[in-house]
Amino acid sequence: MRSDPKVLLTAFGETKGLTEWSRDSRCKVSQATLRVRVLHQKMGLEEALTLEVRSGKGPRGPRKLYNAFGESRTLAGWARDERCQVTVHVLRYRVAAAWPFEKALTWPSGKPLEQTQLYSAFGEEKNLWDWGEDARCLVDQYTLRNRFLHKRWPLELALTRQLTHKESPPAGVTLDDLRKQSMRKYFVISAQEYCAITGLTMARFKRYRRLMSSAHADEDRFPPEVYEYATTVIFDTEELCDWFIRLYTEVVAREESRLSEAVRTLQGNLRVNDLNTVPDLETAVRRARLSMADTYSNRERYAQQKKLDVAFADYRKLPKEILSGKKVLAESERLLKELAGA
Structure with missing residues (x-):
């Protein structure tokens, strides 16, 4: 300035x-x-x-320093250091997640460790992915990573311990079958993978899980996770798909009904039979709102204008929501068919 x-x-x-x-x-x-x-x-x-600024405006106060290797620097300063293996954004996330600072700096974020680091068992050395494909491994890749990397089981025990009742595959699917299948065809699926397939956002998935896992959702509770590690939550594929099919069958039907009602309301107020023939729908709706001043009393006019505004908002928003819901239904049904044919 x-x-x-x-x-x-x-x-x-x-x-x-x-x-x-x-x-x-x-x-x-x-x-x-x-x-x-x-x-x-x-x-x-x-x-x-x-007088120092006490609110969130004005200059920043002294920046926080982080200690590592006998030195003190800011996060941005450490991110520029050659010993730092990650970007400043990853570093900031790890610090917020309470990682030890030297580990946050030096832990690579590229390929997962199970594909790069070698681990010893039975007198041999392999990466974790290869151990999951070994004939002595009695569990799938998800379970092996969860046991070894997050529960800190000894590797030989993680490889050879039979699946628990929570980890058991569905009837008719053997462990050999599981090892031969791709991750997408496993009997379990992560929340992230399900969202990537169906187009759901993680925010909406988490909201469903939080609301429908509460004590007030006894009628159709969200499927319980099979197990959880780090930021990955694993679910039974069949239970998860069934739950979302039931949910979105109702959601899509309800949204289609609302869309039909919105179309009827707009057609009645604009006095047209086909909304596609209106060149500028937003202007037409605005004129229809103004014309209500000559037809209704103040209280009735407010109610009719609000009804028209809601109908116009639904007409613009619901087609996209309906398409998204139908994609969730279609992909969930496809996953169930793949599981049935595995």
Whole structure:
């Protein structure tokens, strides 16, 4: 921001322009904050210079320093260090997740460890993915990663311990079958993978899980997870698909009914039989709202205008929601067919 060269201010026995005062080592605020304080709030210059900002506005306070390898730097400074293996965004996420700071810096974020790091068992060394394909492994890849990386089981035990009752495959599917299938065809599926297939957002998936897992959702509770590790939640594929098919069958039917009602409301107010023939629907709706002043009383006009606004919003929004819901239904049904044919 430009300063006015004609404005000279005196403090600490010195006289300077506002820009020079903002660059003084005794100034605790930004030039913009100093200008507001002095010129608009009429604050004394010494107080304006030295009073630190307490709100979220103004300059940042001292940045937090992080210690590693006997040095102290900010996150951005560490992200530029050659020993840092990740971006500043990944580093910030790991710090927020309470990772030990040196581990947060040096732990690579590229290929997963199960494909790069070698682990020893039975006198051999392989990466974790190859151990999951070994004939001595009695579990699927998901279970092996969960046991070894997150539950910290000894590798030989994680490989050879039979599946528990929660991890058992459905009837008719053997462990050899599981090992031969791709991850997508496993009898279990992660929340992230299901969302990627069906087009659901993780935010909506988590909202369904939170609301429908509560004590008030006894009629159709969200499927329980098979197991969970780190940020990955694993579900039974059949249970998860069945639940979303039941949900979205009702959702799509309800949204189609609302869309039909919205079309009828718009057609009645605009006096047309086909909304596609209206060149500028938004302008037509606005004119219809204004024309209600001659037809209804104040209270009735407000109710009719609100009904028209809701119908117009539904007409614009619901087709996209219906298509998304139909995709969830179609992909969930496809997953069930693949599971049945596995």
